[in-house]
Each structure stands twice: as structure tokens, then as C-alpha cells.
Amino acid sequence: MGDLKRRTKPWGDLKGPTEQADALASLLRGWLDTAQLRIDDVAAQLTPEHFSSGRTPGRSTIGERLAGVRLDDEFVQAIADICSGDDAALRERMLTEARALASRKDPTRPAKTSGGKPDPAALANELVAVQRRSLALQDKLMRAWERAMELDRERSRSHQMVMVLLTMVDKLQRDITTLHAERGRLREREHRPQQLEEVRQKLARSEEQRRSAEAELDRAREERSKADRLAEEAAEQIRTLKDELERLRQGTGQPDNSPPLTVPSPSASEGEDFEAAADDIDDALAKASRHLDNGARRLDQLACELHQDDPLDNSVAIAETGEADDEPDDEALTLRILTQVRAMKEHGSSFISLALEAPTDLFVGVMRVLLLSDDDEKDWDLAHELLDVAGTEGTPPHLCELLAELRSHQNGNFYAYSLLSAIAASRSPGALVAIVAALRESEQDADAYQLLTAVARVGPACFISPTVLQLSDTDATWLIEALIAERSEMDIVTVREMLAFGGHQHYVALLSVPQVRQRALDMPPVQALPVFADA
Structure with a gap:
């Protein structure tokens, strides 16, 4: 075909889960190189008829597939169709070559070890x-x-x-x-x-x-x-x-x-x-x-x-190998994130949207950057303000996901405690009951009990009686017993009188005789480490 040259910069790294997936992606890239096509050209030539779903992928997804991620037969056939043009024989040769690769045994990528033992220095470098x-x-x-x-x-x-x-x-x-x-x-x-x-x-x-x-x-x-x-x-x-x-x-x-x-x-x-x-x-x-x-x-x-920002576009070389690295260093990346969050705080609504609508792994990642910042002491306050906004206004599903994400990190229990306290101190009885129900449904029973304990500890006394009446008997009993252990006698009398006025003698009786009970699921100690440890 003559001396063909790519019209784009070098491809980014292959990211397939197996060597076979990387080999197949490399084959597709070779077809595109030969046809002198780039991702924009592929996106323009793909049609709904190429896919059983009737939906053509966007540039990001195309780049992802060409890196070996979630590569499927439909996409391979579509690339062969585009690269072969009207040459049916060429298309068949391409597909035969792809099928030969796909039929090979699919080994997982082996761990890089020396003599069967991991190299600590190599592992440390890889972790960095x-x-x-x-x-x-x-x-x-x-x-x-x-x-x-x-x-x-x-x-x-x-x-x-x-x-x-x-x-x-x-x-x-x-x-x-x-x-x-x-x-x-x-x-x-x-x-x-x-x-x-x-x-x-x-x-x-x-x-x-x-x-x-x-x-x-x-x-x-x-x-x-x-x-x-x-x-x-x-x-x-x-x-x-x-x-x-x-x-x-x-x-x-x-x-x-x-x-x-x-x-x-x-x-x-x-x-x-x-x-x-x-x-x-x-x-x-x-x-x-x-x-x-x-x-x-x-x-x-x-x-x-x-x-x-397209992470896998072949028009930009992705610097991940350390060679000719044009990516900003860690300090620059951290500063950029901090600058963005501070600007969102000044804007107001964007900061609230970050707390209430961003994916929870992004939420926690931003929190970690804020907590580790030495640039401005207000960054620490911003991290806790994110938790306060989420606790005050977050939907039950979002709060369930956020609690799970926090607990997946070392020292995350401390921040889960802060979030539960914010929920307990600010939400109405109906909202509290809905959040407890969502935690039960998502099988986060420990968080449900800890939220009830937080309500007993910091919730407004006037809210506790209507909350008790909307809970199941088991949860209501837990809340009352936590109330006895956590609150002053004046608060206990206030709740007891409100329940007695409504004729709820069963709960009045529980509040009339103070009980000492060690709950198996209590709040974490306040001396928990205040910063996420490196994962």
C-alpha cells in the first residue's frame, strides 16, 4: 500500500485485562494505521447498523475499546468494515485474523515476580x-x-x-x-x-x-x-x-x-x-x-x-510510562483539585452539587485531598463542610453509598461517624426513618443502628418521640435505650411526656426505668485518626 504514515501521535498504552485482549486491540490499531484513520474518523463512520443495540459509541468508548477494554465481536467487525471499505475479501481476511486471535487460550496477565517472590522495591514503585x-x-x-x-x-x-x-x-x-x-x-x-x-x-x-x-x-x-x-x-x-x-x-x-x-x-x-x-x-x-x-x-x-481530557484518545500520547512525561506532577495535580473545590465553594451551588450529586468515590477522593492539604487551613473545614451538606440534604440512596465508600478506606469510620452525626442533628423524623429504611434495604445494618444511636445522642429532643413512633418496634427500642444511655434526665423526661401524651405506654415504660445496656454496635472512638491512610 505504499509508504503510509499515521496522521496522529502514537497510541496510548494497552489496558486490556488479558494479553489476548491487548493483542486484539493492537491488531485493530494496526488496521486503523494502515487505513490512516483516527478516532474522530471512526466515530464519524460508525453507524447504528453496526451494533445490535442500535447505538453508536462515543469517542471515549471507542478509545477505550481500542485500548483493549471491554472489546467485543461487534466492535471488531465494525472496525473491519470501516477499514476494508468496499473490499469484501480484505474484510474477510481481517476477520479471519481477529478470530484466530480470539480463539487462542485466554490467560490472565501473570504477576511480575522474581523467583516466585515479590520484589519489595518493585512493588513500592508500582504502588507509587x-x-x-x-x-x-x-x-x-x-x-x-x-x-x-x-x-x-x-x-x-x-x-x-x-x-x-x-x-x-x-x-x-x-x-x-x-x-x-x-x-x-x-x-x-x-x-x-x-x-x-x-x-x-x-x-x-x-x-x-x-x-x-x-x-x-x-x-x-x-x-x-x-x-x-x-x-x-x-x-x-x-x-x-x-x-x-x-x-x-x-x-x-x-x-x-x-x-x-x-x-x-x-x-x-x-x-x-x-x-x-x-x-x-x-x-x-x-x-x-x-x-x-x-x-x-x-x-x-x-x-x-x-x-x-479524553483519557484514551489515540490523538494524544498518554504519558504513563515515565518516558517523555508531559503530565503534571502530584503537587500540581493536588493544587489543581484544591483550586477547583475552592472555586466551587465560592460559587455555592456547585459545591452543594459536589456534596449531593457527585459519585461517592470522587466525593471521598476530593475529601482526602482537602484533608491532606498544607496550603490553606480552610481546606480541612471544606472537607467537613462537604460531609455536613451531604448529611443535611443528601438522599437516602446517596447517603448509603457514601457511608459504604467511607468505610472502605482506612480511618474512614471517623468520617462515617461525622456524617451520621450530621444526619442525626439536622434531619426531620420522616427523613431519618427513610434513611434507616434505606440502610436496612442495602444491608448496612450496623450503620442503621449507629444512626439511631446518633439520633439519641445529638438529635433534637422534640424530634425523638415522632421518630420513635415511625420506626419498627426493634429500632424504636434501640433508640430509646440509646436515649437513656446518652441524654440528660431533662431530655428523657421531655420525650417520655410526649409519648405519654400520645398514649404510647409501652415506650413510656421503657423510659421510666433507666437501663444500663452495652450495645454491640456503638460509635467509633473520637480519637480515631483524622486523615485517610494511603491505600
């Missing part, structure tokens, strides 16, 4: 590399999550703009129909030249406005489609980053308690004032045009950031 890669991935995941939030907002805004312009076009069309009828009436039945000329001018202006509105509507639809596509790519990028973090965990023996991917739903879109002030159509169209211009610039910027 994994920790550095994990920090870099946390930084990318942070940016990807913020970008997904922004794209969701842009998608909501562009959808609103389409609806506004559709309404405007419909109104103009109705005005034009009315003016046509008025012009015909004046022509046929009345001889009022001045009024007829006024109607003609109004009609001409309305038709011009309609053409402008239809042109802006086409722009808005294109912008909405672009926002939809970028939002899907952003979600896939987050999945890819989370998968790579999971592989790092598995490689170091860390448990995976991360929740399923959740991309937050857009909040109510900020109201656009041009719709309310649309009596003057020209002004409304001018505002719509400015809105679309601003939205297009934001989408272009987000698209650029999205593709720059």
Missing part, C-alpha cells in the same frame, strides 16, 4: 505509580463531572430556546394568516388605500420576522443536538474514568463500593427574560440570537475541554 495515576484520574474525573453538569444545563437551555422559538414562529404564522385575510377584505370590500398599505407593511414585516425566527429555530435545533451529543460523550467519559479507577483498585486489592453512574438531572432552567418581553418581536429575536451565540461559544469550549 498507581497512586499517582489515581490522583491524575481523580483530577480528570472532577473536571469531567463539572463538565457533565454544565452540559446538562446547556442542553436544558437549548431545549427551552427551541420551545420559545417554536412558539414565536407559530405566533408569527397566525399573525400572517390574519393579515392576509385583512388584506383580502380591504381589497375586495373596502376602498381604504391608507389602511391597505399599513396592512401590507405589517404583513411584509411579519413575514421577514418569521423567516428570521425560522432561521434562529434551525440554529437552536442544531445547538440542542450538539448539546445532546456532547452530554452523552461526557457521560461515557465519566464511565471510562470510573472504570479505570476501578481497575486500579482491583490491582491493589481495594474494594469497590462506588455507586452506579448518575449524571445529575438539570435543575429548573434559569428563566430567560426575552420570552416574557416578546411583545416586540424584533427585540425578542435579537435576544434569542445573542443567547444562541453565547450558547454556541460555551458548547465549543466544553467540546474542546471534553476532547482534551
Whole structure:
């Protein structure tokens, strides 16, 4: 085929779970090199017909497959189809070669040992590399999550703009129909030249406005489609980053308690004032045009950031081997994460979204960076403020996942204790009961009991009685016994009187005779180490 040269920089490292997967990915990369195709070309040529799901993968997923991750037969056939063009014989030769690789025995990658014994120095170096890669991935995941939030907002805004312009076009069309009828009436039945000329001018202006509105509507639809596509790519990028973090965990023996991917739903879109002030159509169209211009610039910027952060794109060499490493060092990565979180705190709503909607492994990773920061003493407060916001406003499923993630880390029990205390001190009786039920359903019984103990310890006394009445008998009894052990006599009397007023004599009797009971599941000691240990 002549002297062909790649049109892109060298490929990134192979990341398949087996040598066979890496070999197959290397084969596909060779096909693309020969065909002089890059990931953007592949993304443009893949069609829904290539996949049984009817959905084409985004750039991030394509890059992931070409690194050997989750490589399947459908994708192999699709790449062969693209690289062979109309040459059926070439396509068959490609697939025969791929099938030969796939039919080989699939060994797992052996551990790198010397004489059957691990080399401590090599293991230490590998651990440092994994920790550095994990920090870099946390930084990318942070940016990807913020970008997904922004794209969701842009998608909501562009959808609103389409609806506004559709309404405007419909109104103009109705005005034009009315003016046509008025012009015909004046022509046929009345001889009022001045009024007829006024109607003609109004009609001409309305038709011009309609053409402008239809042109802006086409722009808005294109912008909405672009926002939809970028939002899907952003979600896939987050999945890819989370998968790579999971592989790092598995490689170091860390448990995976991360929740399923959740991309937050857009909040109510900020109201656009041009719709309310649309009596003057020209002004409304001018505002719509400015809105679309601003939205297009934001989408272009987000698209650029999205593709720059693509973790497995073959257009950028991924520096993981230590050779020609252009990646920032640990200190720079840490500073970048700290700067992002501080900026989110100043913004307010972004910080709250981080606490309530970010994946819990990202939440805990950010906490760890904040707690280890020597740059600003306020960073420690930010870590605990994240926990407070989550405890005060988090949904039951999010809190279950966050508690599990915290407990998967050494010294994480200390922060689980802080989170449980924040929940107990701030939530209403109904919310507390819902969280206890969610913990039971997710088989986190120890956390359920510890939350009840925290309610007894720090919950408002006036909330304890209604909480008791909504719990199961077992949980209510636990809460009352914890109340006896943890609270002052005045608080106990207050709760007892509230229960007696409602006629709940069984619980009144429990509170009337103080009991001393050692609970098997109590809170961790406050002297627990205050910083996550290195995993």
C-alpha cells in the first residue's frame, strides 16, 4: 500500500485485562494505521447498523475499546468494515485474523515476580505509580463531572430556546394568516388605500420576522443536538474514568463500593427574560440570537475541554510510562483539585452539587485531598463542610453509598461517624426513618443502628418521640435505650411526656426505668485518626 504514515501521535498504552485482549486491540490499531484513520474518523463512520443495540459509541468508548477494554465481536467487525471499505475479501481476511486471535487460550496477565517472590522495591514503585495515576484520574474525573453538569444545563437551555422559538414562529404564522385575510377584505370590500398599505407593511414585516425566527429555530435545533451529543460523550467519559479507577483498585486489592453512574438531572432552567418581553418581536429575536451565540461559544469550549481530557484518545500520547512525561506532577495535580473545590465553594451551588450529586468515590477522593492539604487551613473545614451538606440534604440512596465508600478506606469510620452525626442533628423524623429504611434495604445494618444511636445522642429532643413512633418496634427500642444511655434526665423526661401524651405506654415504660445496656454496635472512638491512610 505504499509508504503510509499515521496522521496522529502514537497510541496510548494497552489496558486490556488479558494479553489476548491487548493483542486484539493492537491488531485493530494496526488496521486503523494502515487505513490512516483516527478516532474522530471512526466515530464519524460508525453507524447504528453496526451494533445490535442500535447505538453508536462515543469517542471515549471507542478509545477505550481500542485500548483493549471491554472489546467485543461487534466492535471488531465494525472496525473491519470501516477499514476494508468496499473490499469484501480484505474484510474477510481481517476477520479471519481477529478470530484466530480470539480463539487462542485466554490467560490472565501473570504477576511480575522474581523467583516466585515479590520484589519489595518493585512493588513500592508500582504502588507509587498507581497512586499517582489515581490522583491524575481523580483530577480528570472532577473536571469531567463539572463538565457533565454544565452540559446538562446547556442542553436544558437549548431545549427551552427551541420551545420559545417554536412558539414565536407559530405566533408569527397566525399573525400572517390574519393579515392576509385583512388584506383580502380591504381589497375586495373596502376602498381604504391608507389602511391597505399599513396592512401590507405589517404583513411584509411579519413575514421577514418569521423567516428570521425560522432561521434562529434551525440554529437552536442544531445547538440542542450538539448539546445532546456532547452530554452523552461526557457521560461515557465519566464511565471510562470510573472504570479505570476501578481497575486500579482491583490491582491493589481495594474494594469497590462506588455507586452506579448518575449524571445529575438539570435543575429548573434559569428563566430567560426575552420570552416574557416578546411583545416586540424584533427585540425578542435579537435576544434569542445573542443567547444562541453565547450558547454556541460555551458548547465549543466544553467540546474542546471534553476532547482534551479524553483519557484514551489515540490523538494524544498518554504519558504513563515515565518516558517523555508531559503530565503534571502530584503537587500540581493536588493544587489543581484544591483550586477547583475552592472555586466551587465560592460559587455555592456547585459545591452543594459536589456534596449531593457527585459519585461517592470522587466525593471521598476530593475529601482526602482537602484533608491532606498544607496550603490553606480552610481546606480541612471544606472537607467537613462537604460531609455536613451531604448529611443535611443528601438522599437516602446517596447517603448509603457514601457511608459504604467511607468505610472502605482506612480511618474512614471517623468520617462515617461525622456524617451520621450530621444526619442525626439536622434531619426531620420522616427523613431519618427513610434513611434507616434505606440502610436496612442495602444491608448496612450496623450503620442503621449507629444512626439511631446518633439520633439519641445529638438529635433534637422534640424530634425523638415522632421518630420513635415511625420506626419498627426493634429500632424504636434501640433508640430509646440509646436515649437513656446518652441524654440528660431533662431530655428523657421531655420525650417520655410526649409519648405519654400520645398514649404510647409501652415506650413510656421503657423510659421510666433507666437501663444500663452495652450495645454491640456503638460509635467509633473520637480519637480515631483524622486523615485517610494511603491505600
